[in-house]
Amino acid sequence: MIKLTIDRNCVEVPPETTILQAAKKIGIIIPTLCYLQGKDPIGACRVCVVEIQGGRNLVSSCSTPVNEGMVVFTNSPRVRKARKLVVELLLSEHEGDCQICDRADDCELKTLAYSLGIRESHYVGEKPKRSLDTTTAALMRDSGKCIKCRRCVTVCNEIQRVGALFPQNRGYKTLIGPAFELGLDDVPCVQCGQCAAVCPVGAIVEKSHVDMVWAALEDKTKHVIVQTAPAIRAALGECFDYPPGTLVTGKMITALRRMGFHAVFDTNFTADLTIMEEGTELLMRLKKALVDKQPVALPQFSSCSPGWIKFTEYFYPEFLSNLSSCKSPQQMFGAIAKTFYAQKKGVRPEDMVVVSVMPCTAKKFESTRPEMSSSGVKDVDYVLTTRELGQMIEAAGIDFRALEDGQMDSPLGLSSGAADIFANSGGVMEAAIRTAYEIVTGRGLPTENLHIQPLAGLQGIKEAALKLEKVLPAWSFLEGVELKVAVAHGLSNAAALLDLIKAGKAQYHFVEVMTCPGGCIGGGGQPRFTTDEVRQARIQAIYKEDEGKSLRKSHENPDVKKLYEEFFKDGPCGHKSHELLHTHYVDRSDKI
Amino acid sequence: MKQAHQNPSENPPTASCGCSELSESEMLKRLDVIIDTYQSTDGALIPILQAAQNLFGYLPKNVLRRIGERLHIPYSQVAGVVSFYSFFSTNPRGKNLVRVCLGTACYVRGGKEVLSAMQKTLGINIGETTEDKMFSLEVGRCFGACGLAPVVMINDDVHQRVKPAKIKELLGAYRDAKQPTQEAAAC
Numbered sequence: 135m136i137k138l139t140i141d142r143n144c145v146e147v148p149p150e151t152t153i154l155q156a157a158k159k160i161g162i163i164i165p166t167l168c169y170l171q172g173k174d175p176i177g178a179c180r181v182c183v184v185e186i187q188g189g190r191n192l193v194s195s196c197s198t199p200v201n202e203g204m205v206v207f208t209n210s211p212r213v214r215k216a217r218k219l220v221v222e223l224l225l226s227e228h229e230g231d232c233q234i235c236d237r238a239d240d241c242e243l244k245t246l247a248y249s250l251g252i253r254e255s256h257y258v259g260e261k262p263k264r265s266l267d268t269t270t271a272a273l274m275r276d277s278g279k280c281i282k283c284r285r286c287v288t289v290c291n292e293i294q295r296v297g298a299l300f301p302q303n304r305g306y307k308t309l310i311g312p313a314f315e316l317g318l319d320d321v322p323c324v325q326c327g328q329c330a331a332v333c334p335v336g337a338i339v340e341k342s343h344v345d346m347v348w349a350a351l352e353d354k355t356k357h358v359i360v361q362t363a364p365a366i367r368a369a370l371g372e373c374f375d376y377p378p379g380t381l382v383t384g385k386m387i388t389a390l391r392r393m394g395f396h397a398v399f400d401t402n403f404t405a406d407l408t409i410m411e412e413g414t415e416l417l418m419r420l421k422k423a424l425v426d427k428q429p430v431a432l433p434q435f436s437s438c439s440p441g442w443i444k445f446t447e448y449f450y451p452e453f454l455s456n457l458s459s460c461k462s463p464q465q466m467f468g469a470i471a472k473t474f475y476a477q478k479k480g481v482r483p484e485d486m487v488v489v490s491v492m493p494c495t496a497k498k499f500e501s502t503r504p505e506m507s508s509s510g511v512k513d514v515d516y517v518l519t520t521r522e523l524g525q526m527i528e529a530a531g532i533d534f535r536a537l538e539d540g541q542m543d544s545p546l547g548l549s550s551g552a553a554d555i556f557a558n559s560g561g562v563m564e565a566a567i568r569t570a571y572e573i574v575t576g577r578g579l580p581t582e583n584l585h586i587q588p589l590a591g592l593q594g595i596k597e598a599a600l601k602l603e604k605v606l607p608a609w610s611f612l613e614g615v616e617l618k619v620a621v622a623h624g625l626s627n628a629a630a631l632l633d634l635i636k637a638g639k640a641q642y643h644f645v646e647v648m649t650c651p652g653g654c655i656g657g658g659g660q661p662r663f664t665t666d667e668v669r670q671a672r673i674q675a676i677y678k679e680d681e682g683k684s685l686r687k688s689h690e691n692p693d694v695k696k697l698y699e700e701f702f703k704d705g706p707c708g709h710k711s712h713e714l715l716h717t718h719y720v721d722r723s724d725k726i
Numbered sequence: 727m728k729q730a731h732q733n734p735s736e737n738p739p740t741a742s743c744g745c746s747e748l749s750e751s752e753m754l755k756r757l758d759v760i761i762d763t764y765q766s767t768d769g770a771l772i773p774i775l776q777a778a779q780n781l782f783g784y785l786p787k788n789v790l791r792r793i794g795e796r797l798h799i800p801y802s803q804v805a806g807v808v809s810f811y812s813f814f815s816t817n818p819r820g821k822n823l824v825r826v827c828l829g830t831a832c833y834v835r836g837g838k839e840v841l842s843a844m845q846k847t848l849g850i851n852i853g854e855t856t857e858d859k860m861f862s863l864e865v866g867r868c869f870g871a872c873g874l875a876p877v878v879m880i881n882d883d884v885h886q887r888v889k890p891a892k893i894k895e896l897l898g899a900y901r902d903a904k905q906p907t908q909e910a911a912a913c
């Protein structure tokens with residue numbers, strides 16, 4: 135251990151700790167702009183400078199390791215002056231229209247300028263060329279607001295292994311973005327929005343659907359319904375100053391109703407439906423392989439996460455047939471809302487507006503895919519991120535914290551705990567196994583609390599194996615089979631897993647991939663800022679929601695059962711389900 | 727959205743470098759040989775870019791894409807590296823290289839006006855090439871003819887006391903010349 139003094143406090147930390155981390159340990163928050171948790175510091179912004187007694191120059195605390203006996207000042211006049219200068223210089227190049235900026239509420243630069251007491255601009259710099267990139271369905275980039283901290287570059291290249299963003303040019307002319315100032319849509323961007331989640335300023339934000347949704351709610355000729363993804367309930371509270379991991383399901387429902395939605399439904403319902411379809415698909419694939427001895431693509435990959443789908447389409451087209459043909463729960467919802475529910479309601483699909491609230495920006499893209507119009511019109515009309523919903527609730531003057539709890543509407547509102555955990559990395563797999571194990575053996579999953587411990591948590595790649603014994607006669611071909619599964623989150627982990635599978639170094643039956651680190655709870659549309667501690671808190675909340683339900687398994691959802699009895703009469707993966715609930719994929723490898 | 731650069735073109739670089747007898751596929755084959763040579767070395771990207779620029783005279787986008795694909799480096803990163811070093815050029819050189827002097831003497835005696843007239847007449851910025859590949863525009867730092875400022879060099883010819891109004895005429899002579907005064911540097 136190394137002992138040092140920071141602002142007259144003694145602190146003891148392991149070697150290799152940085153000054154920034156050591157300070158945090160004793161409750162001193164040093165401001166940062168380019169630093170990104172868990173990644174090597176790049177030391178670009180110099181906002182995190184501190185003074186070391188006896189040292190001639192200030193050092194950046196994010197990249198300087200502690201030393202025995204070091205005496206550090208994080209708030210000396212010299213430090214304050216230096217930080218102020220750095221931020222003033224950044225502001226001199228910045229298109230600072232805070233009042234109308236998407237980040238007015240949570241901008242790190244604005245907050246920093248304020249807390250450093252900068253009240254006038256001393257430097258009038260020449261502003262670099264400003265260009266707007268609106269080429270994708272999900273995101274907008276404004277080079278005039280970019281402070282070149284490169285967090286997005288790290289995320290896009292290292293965490294997502296996509297590489298759409300990179301510093302272009304040099305010095306004053308540096309631009310962070312795709313090659314040759316192309317739009318994001320002209321390079322293989324999967325629209326995950328992880329760049330927007332880490333950007334400290336308003337340089338990358340989601341494309342807002344807020345105005346469209348208000349307009350739809352005002353339109354008397356439309357029946358406007360909303361679905362909320364499982365990950366929203368564990369994060370929306372953060373928009374209203376609840377600590378991360380506060381469940382606000384009931385208040386969220388009441389708020390949506392007050393905003394004027396005609397029915398408040400749950401994407402969880404179609405998450406349960408997904409388990410029925412995807413589980414059946416897996417069992418069919420296994421039968422084909424083990425009984426019919428026919429060539430079949432295994433492992434089967436989960437298909438709920440649209441960023442992951444697009445990633446496979448760009449970089450691993452050889453695995454497209456491994457992707458489950460199931461639509462994501464969002465799109466299954468849109469398809470049945472505008473058919474099954476529309477018929478029930480006597481509303482024409484063109485008079486119905488389906489709004490989704492998603493933790494994800496890629497869902498905005500997914501809803502625009504041409505395959506996603508099974509009802510004859512666009513199945514999902516608008517997609518709001520958690521942040522956008524928070525903003526709308528505020529605009530509507532709704533005192534969120536004072537709301538009573540509400541209940542989801544029927545018939546697309548009831549869900550099992552298995553659907554809740556779709557929000558977490560490992561959750562789709564756990565939900566699938568809860569159902570598949572019971573279908574095949576006739577017995578409930580024998581694990582504690584129905585959880586599959588090795589698949590939970592934030593480790594990048596997780597594995598589990600489950601021996602199937604004493605199976606029901608219909609599934610005798612699975613007797614003694616060891617079901618092998620894997621889970622990856624963050625596309626760099628997914629890519630590493632795919633490379634192992636490709637090289638024959640790993641074999642599985644079923645693989646779950648979520649685009650964002652931690653799964654949907656860490657999605658690109660969630661309230662900022664998502665650290666690992668925030669991820670853990672949201673994951674805990676989701677497990678709590680799951681465990682608090684009497685209904686824990688997708689196949690036990692009575693409304694899902696009814697849907698099969700009344701509508702998808704030929705069962706999971708039947709003809710009608712194929713029309714509405716399944717899709718196909720596009721090889722995009724020529725676009726990289 | 728700002729339009730992407732009009733130059734460099736995505737087209738095969740056959741015509742501009744004097745190796746027009748090589749087809750695009752042959753060019754890319756030669757590029758593959760270069761890539762094969764360096765691929766296994768660490769930091770292969772920069773030597774490959776250098777060799778490719780020697781081969782093609784500049785770095786067209788399809789060449790950059792191919793290099794990225796083969797090295798498993800994202801296109802945006804390859805472009806980022808290329809745009810970091812002024813040594814690399816992604817614009818084909820035109821038949822005639824126009825250099826406007828912006829040394830001190832030329833600058834104070836109207837070099838800047840000459841430059842902007844040149845940009846306007848050619849319709850390109852510094853470092854670019856006209857669409858018909860006739861002219862490339864660059865800025866120079868003193869050609870040693872300060873007494874006769876402002877000076878413009880076109881290929882090897884020095885033009886003195888250039889007036890913005892005369893630029894059309896000046897360029898016209900080169901445009902009309904059947905043979906370019908100087909073969910563009912490449913190959």
Ligand code: SF4
Pocket residue numbers: 228229230231232233235236237238239241242243244279335336337
């Ligand atoms: S990015 Fe931040 S500082 Fe810049 S305009 Fe937006 S809120 Fe203001």
Ligand code: SF4
Pocket residue numbers: 273289290294296297298299318322323324325326327328329330
């Ligand atoms: S959305 Fe995802 S893939 Fe696209 S630039 Fe951002 S981080 Fe990269």
Ligand code: SF4
Pocket residue numbers: 279280281282283284285286287310329332333334335337338
């Ligand atoms: S876009 Fe945002 S995250 Fe990326 S470099 Fe600019 S300011 Fe940083």
Ligand code: FES
Pocket residue numbers: 165166167168169175176177178179180181182183194195196197
């Ligand atoms: S946060 Fe340390 S240099 Fe930017």
